[in-house]
Amino acid sequence: MLDQRSQSAGSGTATGMIIKIAVLAVVTALAVWAALPLIRAEAWWALAVEAAVVAIVFHLYLQRRKIPPKYLLPGTLLLIAFQIIPVIMTIGTSFSNYGDGHRVGKDQAIEAIVAAGVQQTPGGTTYLLAAGESASGELTLLLTDTSDGSTWAGTEEGLTELPGAETDETGRITGAEDYSVWDLAELNERQDELTALAVPTGENTGIRVQGLSAFEGASTRSYDESCDCITDSATGTVWHADDEAGVFLTEDGQEALVGWRVNIGLDNYARVLTDPDIRGPFLGVFVWNLVFAAGSVLLTFAVGLGSAMALNRPGMRGTKAYRAVLILPYAMPAFAMILVWAQMFNRDFGLVNDLLGLDVNWFGDAWAARAMALLTNTWLGFPYMFLISLGALQALPADSLEAAKIDGAGGVTAFRKITLPLLLVALTPLLISSFAFNFNNFNAIELLTGGGPFRAGDDAGGTDLLITYAFRQAFGSASSDYGFASAISVFIFIIVATISAVMFRSTRKQEDVYS
Structure with missing residues (x-):
């Protein structure tokens, strides 16, 4: 042993x-x-x-x-x-100005500005041009050296070799790992963006776009460290560095092509609170965000609890079939169901308008779009509430309900005085987590309405949540502003944390009363 x-x-x-x-x-x-x-x-x-x-x-x-x-x-x-x-x-x-035009350090910004003044020189390297975006969404020149066939990726940060790129019979790049390559039609449409992009290759050299090709040449611009300025010898323009804003400026306040990333303190937060063009839309989005999150929780809980009480009857026939049908929306992929609901609310051929005989422009009117968002989110969320409510109902102490019946309490009174308070003690933490989830329910809004409808000149849509508004600031607009989007994200964190803390505190008081 x-x-x-x-x-x-x-x-x-x-x-x-x-x-x-x-x-x-x-x-x-x-x-x-x-x-x-x-x-x-x-x-x-x-x-x-x-x-x-x-x-x-x-x-x-x-x-x-x-x-x-x-x-x-x-x-x-x-x-x-x-x-x-x-x-x-x-x-x-x-706390930074990180975003389009402010992605790099000061040295790289100087190189990019100098490269923007490049003029073609005899004997300079020429390239076949393709273009696209990197995995992070950065505009990139995809270049094939006409002399040796080598392939390169050029951004405002510089030139890097791109081995293994796919090319067509002419040598132009058609595919590359971690890059989405534009077709010729998009390449022609976005020539202005490509022409504005300067790729530095040396102290006074760079690559510029010319039609469907690119060339490496010498720059007419030079940087003078003594005055911290850049001078264009061809035009006489002088840009002086503003280290607080992270830009080079002329005397009349014109910014150079590229700035650099600097710490700007609380400026992004101050913009939300003091800039009228931002404060108004932000407050509107915030109010709707609260309504959407609270409304989604209340509606899904009401429908889920009502369904659970209807099926929580001993001896009722077919309860398994009913339960299977009720949890069906929960079993389907949410993103696919949201897209289906978006088609059902189509004004011209959608099922909702056809069945009800309506002519509602669900996507064009702000209030209709909000109602649509709440209805869709209720359908997606009530099966979860049904499951947790059914489990909580079956766990309630039977003696309390029997005592209420003996005392002569009717069904409504027993539900209001006994059943609902006992349920809330058990379910409030889950309701709080549901509120936090819906407060940041990006998919429900982005896939259904895209944050719209939008009015002319407004940056925030009628159904935008703070999370979709922040996403648009960072990735969805013509000019990305990651610093400002991050400030909005911090606001979201503070708001959700504060509301959750208050709710959990009230939950503890509720537990003391019913314990």
Whole structure:
């Protein structure tokens, strides 16, 4: 018996050691893989943090004791990586002017402005031009060197080689990993954007677009460090640096082509509160956001609870079939169902107008669009409320309801005085989480209405939530402003956290009353 136990313990120890070695080997491989780009980017602080994390992992998992930290460490690292760090980065971005025209550092901005003055020189390199966008949405020139056939990607940050790009019989790039390539029609339509893009290749050289080709030449512009200014010798224009705003300006206030990223303090937050062109739309979006979130919770809870009470009857026939039908919307992909509902509300051939004999422009009128959004979200959300309400109803103490009946309480009175308060004690945390989810329900609005309808000159639509408004500021408009969008995201976080804290506090008081 002792020998068997010793063999089992030894086998278990050997198995555990093999698993431990395998896990640490994977950690080491991932650390090396992550360290190489950090070294290339000279991100020494990030490299130091990575080394510290790896050291902590090895220290904990090479110990025989300290069992609890071994289980807590993976979750803690994932929490930091996917929750805390993104929040910190968002807050940091909200204090900057990061966005179109302010994506790079000052040195890169100088190179781009100088490159914008490039004039073709005899013998300069020429390229076949394609264009498109990177995975991050950055405008990119996709170039094929006519002399040797090499392929390159050019942005306002500079020129980088693009090995493995697909080309047609002429050598023009037709496909590249991590890039969406425009067709010739779109290339022609967006010539103005491409012509404005300057790709620096050296101190006074760069690449400019000319029709369906591009060339490398010398610039008529030069940077003078003593005056911190850029001078164009061909036109005599002089741009002086404004380090607070992150731009180069002429004497009459004209900005140069490219600025750089700087810390602007609370300016993005101040814009929301003080700029009348932003404050009005923002407050309108905020009010509708509250109505949408609260209305979605109330409507889905009312329909779900009503359905649960109707089916919570002992001996009722067909309850399984009814329940299966009621949870069907919950089982379908939400994004697909939203697109189906969008077609059902079509003014001309939609099912809703045809069945009800209406002629409502659901997508053209703000109030109609809001009603449509609430109705669609109710249909999508009530099965969840039905499931949790049915479970809570079946868990209610039967003696309380029986005592109410003995005291002569009718159905409505028993529901209002006993059933609903007891349900709310159990379900309020879930209702709060549902409110937080609907407050940031990006898919329901973006896929159904796109935030519209929009009035002329307005940046915010009639059904925009703060999250869709922030998304449009960052990615959906002609000029992206990540700093301002990040400030709106911080506002969203503060609002949801405050409302949730107040609701949870009231929930604790409610639990004290009914406990």
